[in-house]
Amino acid sequence: MSNYKIIFTGPVGAGKTTAISSISDDAPITTDESASDMTRERKKATTVAMDYGVMRLEGGEAIHLYGTPGQERFDFMWDILTTGGIGLVVLLDNTRTDPFVDLRFFMDSFSEFIDKTAVVVGVTQMDKNPRPTITDYHLHLKGMGLNPPLFEVDARESEDVSLLVQALLYTLDPGLVEE
């Protein structure tokens, strides 16, 4: 049985747990605990280990969906998580003070993994805060030498999360067709 993964990362409250839930076949395993210090203001509970979900495929294979912890101090886990990963989904919260700092942080942190695979970016909470705009994000990414798929996303909407993951797959293989 294959052991492929898709990794979801992003700051606290960007919707990683919700996004995984929206496409996972099983109720995702989360290891949330009460938030302390800097995360408390943004979310009552935060993910200190990881989220886990699974998509079961035809023929018995499965794709494992891992969400990285929201707090930067757990970044040692990221190397372990990305092993065997087929791509990265970065979720950003548009209501945060400076989402571009988050963007750069996660792109830099996972740069090796991104170089080997592919990345897509989903921006959440744009209904609450429409700025920065999608165009602003593209300009920032361009400055970083990156040009990945970047969509406005509601992590509760499985359709949005599905399209984000589809874009990841098509980026890896534009010739891809359904089986």
Place this chain on the structure above:
Amino acid sequence: MSKKAQPSLLVTTVGMDSRTQHMLQLFFQGPCKNSCEIVGDGTATVSIVDMDAVDSDSLYRQQREKFPEHQFILLSLKDRDDEDSFFVKKPLQPKALMNVLDKVKAGCREELKAEKQAFVEPVSEQVAQPAVTKSVKRQSKPPSTHRSAMQLDEKSFISFIGALQPVDMSDERQVNDAHYDPKSYLQGYFQSACKVALNKNQILQLDGSWKPLLIFPRTNEVWLDANDKQLQAACRVPLKVLNGADPALDGKGSGMTISVVNDVDGLDISDKDGFQNIDSFLWKVSLWTSQGRVPLGVDLERPVYLRHWPNMTRLMLFPHAMRIAALMMEHPRSLMEIARVLNVPQQYVFSFYSAARALGVAGQVKRQADVIVAPEPVQKPKKRGLFGKILDRLKIG
């Protein structure tokens, strides 16, 4: 309309392009349960005339002279009150058309004449009304802006672009037919007004022969008092036809004016459903107008590029759009080559390019030499089988 099988009504169409005819055929096969059929002039008993077509009045007159025994159903965006014919206002409402067809079948022409106004969607009065009056302030952001993408399946998409044949590049007529001029339709003016509003960061109002359009650059939104069906119908009609009934224009000029809106608080835009994201709006306007064609001046054999991915979760998605975007992001390739590499109908690629260009994220390289490196053929990755299964799972889920 009765669900019981009815004897077939034989219909011919006048002034209708192949796409509209195809949509009508689908409508007859689906909601009408094959009780109507499109046939040639000789065997038909009913003529359906698109009165928004070029020279429609003359076509209608000729058809009447040729087939005086036919019953006539006239379709138009503008109200009509012709003697001896039935009228259904566009955008076509299935219920209205089915009711008219039922009446035609029953031969109750007189009865229908009295009732036909009831089938007409009350759109016309809105056209004449000024959009901007003092009243309600906009209180909150409308939900429509953040709706998830509407996804069209193959059948739905073909029904509005039509089942077009692949373009033979050696046939000049076919190449010409694959092009359209956005400036001959509302699209050109919508696009241009949005660009000006965004560049100048000014709220603008576009007025013309159709409904006024308000553009709000700060929130990236437009406001239009029309639903998608009405907008789709209007997008397909050339401006000169839309302007045709305006005696002041006499068929000349665009009839479109643009003005700066200074009194934002006084705008009467209480209908929150009228708000749409600018990109979502321009994307679908372009899809509906292009109908599987590309803007004039686009060389089908010169490479095109995609500056960045469009915001696909908030756009009207159609089959293969994601694949086309992904391939265009790899390298500039010609539209013909993209269709060939992905093995998709050319019209899907043309539609995507037209819509992406309307958003300003796609363009054509100036010279062939601008593509320094020849695009590499798409390699089949080792994990294609696995990725395909994931795709299946995502699309089913």
